[in-house]
Amino acid sequence: MNIEQLDFYTQAILSMAALVGLTSFLMLGQGRLLRLIFVFALQGFLLTLTTALAAYSLNNHHLYISAVLTLVLKVVFIPWMLRRQVLQMNMHRDIEALKNNTVVMLGGASLMVFSYYVLHPIVQSSSVVMLNALAVSLSVMLLGMLLMISHRQAIAHVVGFMSIENGLFFAAIVATNGMPMVVELGVAFDVLVAAVLFGIFFFHIRTSIDSLDVDLLNKLHEVDK
Amino acid sequence: MIAAYLVLLIPLIGIVFFALAGHREDTGKLNIRFNAVCFLATIWLAINVLNQGTIVSSEKAFLIDPFNVYLIVLTAFVGLTTSIFSSPYMEHEKEIGKLSDGRLKLYHSMFQGFMLAMYLVLTTNNMGIMWVAMEGATLATVLLVSLYRTPESIEAAWKYFILCGVGIAQALFGTILLYYAAVQIGDGENALLWSVLYENATQLNPEILEIGFVFLLIGYGTKIGLVPLHNWLPDAHSEGPTPMSAVLSGLLLNDALYAVVRNKMLVDGATHSNMAGYLMMGFGLLSFLVAAILLHRQKDIKRLFSYSSIEHMGLMTFSFGIGGPLATFAALLHMTVHSLTKSAIFVTVGHAAQLAGTQKIDQMRGLIKTQPKIGWGLLIGTISIAGFPPFGVFTSEFLVLLATMHSYPWLTLPLLVGIGIAFAGLFRHIQPMVYGERPENQKPISANLWPVMIHLALVLWLGLAIPGFLANWFSQATLLISGSTPL
């Protein structure tokens, strides 16, 4: 099975999978919060397109509903909420100086190789073509975690968290053509509530330590001093 | 079946009611009444299961079998007693100015939300919904951990949110892999139902399930509090209000372990290596030892007992990992008695902290002299959790040691050493607190210690003589989990 032998829709889905992976890398290198939120919205949009393409080419109608859910939640609502908070808290002028940009990017590339290695036995034993993108979805998840580790601003942590959910959603689409509808709705509801709670949290953290730099949240220790 | 729906419906009504009604004079008592009605519903459910055996709802959405029925009753019971404790406790907190009406409204409605999530985890047959409910439990409690709005509590709540959120995302990936393995053997709509998966477990692809189980263990293991994913636990348990610590320790950790064991049953059916068991044993033993050692360095009494929770959850995970019938029976018993004892301890600790005005161990002295009930409650609770006979924890730990000696004799030594270290750590801190010199201006407070006494009495009873129906359920659950009975 080479890519030349696949039909155009599967090729397009695989290409968009690669682009989703690219947006994860782009997020790793962003120092400005507004741009980070924009790239996250772009990732959500690419995911919506992929879902819609998969729905069309597999004739699976409840994937359309998933696509609309993703669009509303991950492309419109959550970026809008985060953007509003960034502007309200006047953080759009701060630039986070990322110290080891190149090292982080190369670390991201090795995470992609690692996720391919972990999922290789599963992908080998299947005849479903789109499953190749499962490695991309796991790497989107791992890159979301890397984003959380390498940034100090709390908003970047939330974007990383939502990006992990993006990766999971993508994995569900690729491996199983979407989870059962009731589970999808439950997950979407959880993500929505989590986003709202994060918003409330930013307000509390800001009130408490007067900045959103989570490195300053360090009063509790593993072993009390 | 109506009983099961009732169990889920009552907390749902509770959430809406408390959110809309706001905080009034009798909110605490209303909370108690909601929980009491729910407890009665769970008893009705248990009687149904006693008579009919496993109940599966229509469309197979809910499943009540011997493994989760006693956990459901336990959840309702601990919820009830904690709400009995929390009613005067939270009023007192409001009086001394730490909380406001708005926050108490949030507290009560999220309490019901948490109970709903717990019941949903236990009763659902759909692995995806189980995940949704676990995440829902995190979301319901995250605002409660930061209820006091101090910088430390906000930090603890943030840590809890991020760590548990990211951890649970791994579990979702594991669930997706599980679904993928299930879809391979046909079925589509029913592929995430546990009962269907369990019946067809031998046909599932073992490689996929092994990789999926690693993710599931890491994910739900974060919520259990396995080392090295435990960092949120001491902070969340110590910074939140005491009733929250009691339910988190007593209920949430249990439910996460329940989720892991359900998945382990599927993995064991599919693969024929004991990989799931080894992983659980490894993480469990590591948690047990690390927590036992870290107990010594704690200066805050709630952190001390939350490390004790990590230690016991590690022991339970280890025991489920060993997998044989004796070890599984021991682990099931341990889940029950630990839940009862730990919630009782946290209730007592809450009162002790109110008495002394602080949570720092160094500043709490002379509890027995000031208010004997609290002092003795704390002492007996600690004795119980440390594993003294004739309390239930001793019985279950003894059974775990027996099982280990039977299957992996060389692991008995670390276990014994760990139990000893934990014992020393707990008593080293408790003894000056309970017996020391009484400071001048400590006055007794009004405290309702009935929950504590009931819990400890139950633990004592379970240690001496397990009632017939409970032993029967344990045996059936053991049969389900490990494939043979312990007799």
Next chain:
Amino acid sequence: MNWLIAVLQTTLFVVLAPLLAGWVKWCKCRLQNRKAPSLFQPYRDLLKLTNKQPVVAEQASWIFLIAPYIIFSATVLAATVVPLIAVDLPTSASADVIVMVGFFAFARFFLALAGLDIGTAFGGMGSSREMTISSLAEPAMLMAIFTLTMTASTTNLSFAITHVLNEGLVLRPSFVFALAALTLVAVAETGRIPVDNPATHLELTMIHEAMILEYSGRHLALIEWASQLKLMLYGVLIANIFFPWGIAETFSIQALGYGLLAIIGKLALLAVFLAIAETLFAKMRLFRVQEYLSFAYLLGLLGLLSHIILEAAR
């Protein structure tokens, strides 16, 4: 017959390169609302320089004197390997794509040496900057090229392009990444904005120009021609690797004619994009070139990874 076509292609490369440079300049001028010089002005410039006597400093060594010839010949050798209007070249069989990169490196090496030769400060500065940029750009370019060669399972450029041509319109993720990487690297290697401004007069901002400050006469003509040839080479690489339709697979006059028209059209379009990009973007500060090239390397690496993960046969 094949060798004849190869010689014809190389001649076309050498002859058309200044025309491409003239076209790029024409587009830039029009975008900046200036009156543009004629398209054939670069030819006149080269002729003028050739007729002048070169002025060489006293301290210059033999390297300074032979460097222009080496640079020009190495670039022309690289041009023989790249298919311009026809694939199936005999030169591609004897030198593959890695050798082509080697030719570029060879030329660059001597250019840097020439910059250092006289001992002026600007020359040394230009050489060190050029070497920094190329040390980062070469791996990125190789990554992008490897993506192509792994798809086609050969490093022979002719065979690789034939392979891609015969597959029809296939949307590959690895090619998307490789195209982006190669474009970024091409801009860096040919010394265009945003890496280096080819029209600057300020020595401290120069990279390529700084190395050739001391050259004059026919030496300068050869070096200028070589850099125009390099620009055309990168353009042809991008156009023919990723959009190879129109290139001649047989050697009939008709096919060759179509091939010529196709490549002229593609190069003209690429030049317009280059002009737009040069007008829109500002030159980056030197320390940011490293980030830019790391990003190009990352894109190349992602292309390679996408190929292995998403496309390769199982």
